[in-house]
Amino acid sequence: MADDKVYISANELLADSFRLGNMVLESGFAPTHLVGIWRGGAPVGIAVQELLEYHGVVCDHIAVRTSSYSGIDQQTPEVRVFALGYLIDTLGPDDRLLVIDDVFDSGRSIEAFLRELALRCRHNMPRGVRIATVYYKPTRNRTALKPDFFVHQSDAWLVFPHEVNGLTLDEIRRHKPEAAAILQRAPMTDFASAVDRADFIAGLPKAELHLHIEGSLEPEMLFALAKRNAVAIPFESVEAVRAAYEFSNLQDFLDIYYQGMSVLQTEQDFFDLTAAYLARAEADAVRHVEIFFDPQGHTERGVAFAVVIGGIARALDAARARGVTSRLIMCFLRHLDEAAAEATLDEALPYLAVIDGVGLDSSEVGHPPAKFARVFARARALGLKLVAHAGEEGPPAYVHEALDVLGVDRIDHGNRALEDAALVARLATGGMCLTVCPLSNHKLCVVDDLAAHPLRRMLDAGLVATVNSDDPAYFGGYVNANFVAVADALDLRRDEIVALARNSFAGSFLGETDKARHLAAIDAYVAQAG
Template sequence: MTDSFASADERAAFIAGLPKAELHLHIEGSLEPELMFELAQRNGVAIPFASVEEVRAAYAFSNLQDFLDIYYQGMGVLRTEQDFHDLTVAYLARARADGVRHVEIFFDPQGHTMRGIAFETIVTGITRALDEAHAKHGMTSKLILSFLRHLSEAEAEATLDEALPFLDRIAGVGLDSSEVGHPPSKFERVFARARDLGLKLVAHAGEEGPPAYVHEALDLLKVDRIDHGNRSLEDPALVARLVSEGMTLTVCPLSNLKLCVVDDLADHPLKTMLDAGLAATVNSDDPSYFGGYVNANYRAVADALDLSKADLVTLARNSFTGSFLSEIDKAKHLEAIDAYA
């Protein structure tokens, strides 16, 4: 395998065909403005935008909270099982076009149940679309329930109670929303309970929060994967630990740029992570809001950092080894990557 690319077009073509998994995707964050307007009209929901262009113009954020404010506003158009189905179908079509073979999708039930939407409505709509993608295209998936960290642990416990009848469809729990001021330690008990139920555990840590939050996610929540993790690089001992434990980081380059975690993709830490031996992956996070699905993230960061073919293959391999697939299924995907490369 020649390791360098003659042009950005050659790199983009290689990325397009590269088998990959996506491990950090908030399904509500894939709500494109066009679908937002369609669902608002379908459900008779008033939204504070007059056009698709006005929505896109509002997608200018200076930090995580700016984004979350409009994110929660946008999800208000999701009301019925069909809405959640259609949202998920639209994402899966874009993912499949990007060579994604396996997805692990976050959903935020508290953002819906607090609006009076039944938990069953949400899960049934999403999983019906996941099942269809598997039946039609062979795409596999895992569903991860995310707790909103700006709410209380008691509210997270209540959400886990609601999830109990659906645990055959839910692979894990996560932790998202406003990071600073809401450390992982706040949710230690509910994560322990989820672990006892046999669920996988992930948590957003080290995006805007300090390396100490990553330590807490590891030591107190005992997570299987770290979402983001950028600020881990500020702590050399933490980096060494993450490498030794083979801990996967689900990195989201365009999200980091859009939320001003980095000022320029040329300064993004992804290459530093790879060179340090960290099991970094590339993901789209909230692609409708942050300007691109998974291949757009690969292309943007690969061009900015001049990533080699070996780097891209490593990222794709990490996306499967860091997934919650069986070892047999992981091996099949790794063989497909090697054959492609």
């Protein structure tokens, strides 16, 4: 059926409406009252009235509304008519009434309008009544009426210029390109319930751009790896580990985080850790991941760089074979000095084939980006992408520094950038992606309440914000849990959720062809979700 639709442009409709006016004019019928049947008859009626007045035929004009509902027998639709008061007050038997609509289909609207008007005007019902429509569908006519004037006869499914509801995004793109660009940021159909919204999020294709692989170590795996590697941990059971994950401040989090790292010893451990995350991400409809790893957290306790990167890269390869693409970003721990970061970059040199970028993480405050200016410059010269955590807890000045001094391609978190209007404008203009982590922000008290989370303000400001899980094993959920929690807290609309998913690919380090492929997959998903 979709191919049978005839799309009418605004210009075509306007021209045809003027043609319709000419037909009325040439017939010699000079209306005293012109009635457009709301909605479709309104734009046509305005054009006809304008043309008549241009030629000296001045008439009163108004719109009335009809609505159809199922009658008692549930077979024949009944039509109600609204807003007749003005006509009843002003019409007289010698007036000439012109009824206008965009299309004469079943004819029931116009029939109901004329019947109701006659009933209520009684002896004041004008004797001269004409019907003018741009389109006439004789095969669909269910009345004894027919238009006195029409421009086109048609059986096609007509789509008028204003119509967008009921069309897929793809149809809007192809047939109403000028509208598509605007509608992208306007609400589409919203969700009937939070469950519907969660279902929509569950299958929505997305990328994850802010994920510390060490932060995906679930209590079960921590406990199992401690046993496998005979690493002493102060927990007697998985439940005890889980209880330790219930931290309430940053220091407690860092304590358990670094304790967790200690169980990661062999290449197989890093493979298992990464493979478990990827399986979990795939279940969340994640199609592309950009993973952080912290080599300094491992090499300083005697685990070789090759062991770490070998296991992670092997799991990423296995996922790639299943269609999940990835980039690997090596982070420098910012509480250590730049010389340590330089040494880490030296160690990474033999593995640049599998390392795509460098980042900056760990405790932000007191360790501004500028501390790592030289090592970032060297990484850039090596062709690596650059990212940095900035504006999570640190001030907007750190975000400025990450941009100006480090020259980053992406900002991780960036929440506090909103405190600086000039910075917001700069980020928006430059299309700078922010990798936002709602559950992490909540758990680490960057926001007191998710309902106060700045994500919507970021979108409204035109920022390329994305949703990510940061350290999902510790902060209460993977990427879909982050989407659902923040969407519920902020009552995010469908178009906002779709924009976040689109941003995740747009802000990724994928090539343009891959980005386009993923964005098309989002469109297809949205169209199919209806």
